[in-house]
Amino acid sequence: MKPFTIEPADNDSITLSGFYMRNCLDFKAEYSETTGKISIPAGTPVFDYCGSYLIYLYPWNTEDEEVIMRPIEYKYIGNNVWECNSDLMLVAIQGEEMQMSVFSSGSRIARCNGTTNNTSYVGTADEQDEYIESRPSYVTISGNNIDIYNILQADQYGYGVHLSGTIDRTAGKVWFGYTLTGQANDGNYRILTGCEYDEDTNMPTKVAYSGTNNYGKVRASIDLEKGEIAIDPMAIWVAEYSESGIMVDENQFYEFVKTVNVTYDVSKTDISAIEAPSMTNVEKEVSHIDYYAIDGRKLAEPQEGSLVIKVTVYTDGTRKADKIVYLRNR
Structure with missing residues (x-):
């Protein structure tokens, strides 16, 4: 988006x-x-x-x-x-x-229905630059599924960062999945995950929840009545592609996102079926699938391991777009 x-x-x-x-x-x-x-x-x-x-x-x-x-x-x-x-x-x-x-x-x-504020750091412990930022964002909630669009600054192609997760209404918590945010000029991927960090150096130390089923996930607290979300620390790491998938280099990162707070209008987050293709497309028949480069070029055959936009076109004319890493025959 x-x-x-x-x-x-x-x-x-x-x-x-x-x-x-x-x-x-x-x-x-x-x-x-x-x-x-x-x-x-x-x-x-x-x-x-x-x-x-x-x-x-x-x-x-x-x-x-x-x-x-x-x-x-x-x-x-x-x-x-x-x-x-x-x-x-x-x-x-x-x-x-x-x-x-x-x-x-x-x-x-x-139309954006929320505002995101974050404090981020770039650089080493001795030479960190602090960024205090704010931007409009778009929050949708369907059942226990939640999506936040434009939660961080747009990448080099103009796309804002998107987080998708599941709400635990009893605990007032959200688990967001980690997400790719683009590719650097050197070909490395940028991946946003939850992280642990050193309070003394103000630097991320490793991907959160290592060794568990929640590896890399981002945890947040949510107040559904007030429309407030507080997200735990995150980092945008350097990542590479290998035969086993995306591998995060915990020794290199682009940005440490220490705090993120989202406020949104609770009356404007419920979404209709047409806005929730991941739920409504279950019974739909696929017509064909197209792949596009991040810059919008249509691809006849994406390169293995490249970051692409996958567009699934259904026989009823509706479409679903996902940003993915292309893995052939998987």
Whole structure:
């Protein structure tokens, strides 16, 4: 999920900022107060590459492999969520040359309903930089399943960090799974886990709950009535791929996240079935599966061990997107 902002422009339009990536162009879209539909003109410029060429956003006809000139429509589906079922393509035009890159295979817009505050540290014990940060976030709760989007700063591709977990309502606790947050330029993975740390050096020492079934998980306290979540310390570690999977290097880390506190509107977290594909897709028939690079390029055959977006397309037209490490025949 990529964070961006929407602001009113006039009576029947809105301005979208940060829709494509960091430092992209702002643009206007039509907005219907009657239906809640957001309509983005086909061919809207979304990025200016150093003044040398522009990148435009179009609906895409996958079968005929050509752009579609009708507007991109996001229909309001309830609970502050808008959905577009069209494939979207980025088109870079430089002179007479055109280059295509997939933006998304279906997408959603969700209104943030929470705020996340964190204190993080980067560097060694002797030369640590402290970062006190705050950002809007999106919290959804379905039964005992909870998801928090944009809980930490967006990665180099503009995606905010997403945590998914299970609520123990009796104890007022949440167990979140560890999550990949991207890849560094040297090819190493960035993985966010719960961690133990040394109070004297203020440095993470190892992945939390080593040797247990909760290895790497992130624990949190939750007050469901007040809409408050306090998350235990976490670290973003250097990780490598091997035949046995992702291996965390506990001697190297990118960031120590000492505190994270989330507040959210308890009246705006219940989600409808269409927003919970992991639960509703159990009985659905899969049409096909597509893979995309993190930068949006569609992949014919992902590289073994690479970080990709897996898009499962069902016969009823709905889609489910997951960020995964591609492991062939597993």
